[in-house]
Amino acid sequence: MPRAKSKDQKADTGAIDMTQVMMGANPKVMEAWVELLNDSARFVTDRLQKDQETQQALLNCKTPADIMQIQSEFFKDAVEQYTAQTTRMCEKISEAAGTTLKETTAGLARSYDDVPL
Numbered sequence: 001m002p003r004a005k006s007k008d009q010k011a012d013t014g015a016i017d018m019t020q021v022m023m024g025a026n027p028k029v030m031e032a033w034v035e036l037l038n039d040s041a042r043f044v045t046d047r048l049q050k051d052q053e054t055q056q057a058l059l060n061c062k063t064p065a066d067i068m069q070i071q072s073e074f075f076k077d078a079v080e081q082y083t084a085q086t087t088r089m090c091e092k093i094s095e096a097a098g099t100t101l102k103e104t105t106a107g108l109a110r111s112y113d114d115v116p117l
Contacts, residue, residue: 028096028099029096032092032093032095032096032099033096035092036089036092036093039085039088039089039092040085040089043081043085046081047078047081050074050077050078050081054070054074057070058070058071
């Protein structure tokens with residue numbers, strides 16, 4: 001039977017280690033990470049604003065047809081915005097990973113002159 005962890009023992013998630021590696025290894029990684037977080041926060045704020053506007057519009061509806069129209073527009077816009085946001089985030093992540101990989105491996109390439117015979 002496994003023993004219970006004491007209060008002094010904490011689960012090691014590796015989050016602290018990963019953050020330290022990102023900060024120490026390359027400042028561009030941290031810059032990209034902050035940019036992603038800011039962009040995500042901006043997107044969530046915009047979506048919450050749209051949600052609030054839609055709720056207000058729904059409360060002002062007089063007929064079921066009005067409700068259907070507002071809900072249809074809301075879901076169409078939401079899908080488009082979430083798709084665009086996902087695409088932007090994937091592009092930023094790919095760009096940051098590519099830049100970091102280039103900088104990390106730039107000094108590791110060997111030239112023909114240093115190959116031992």
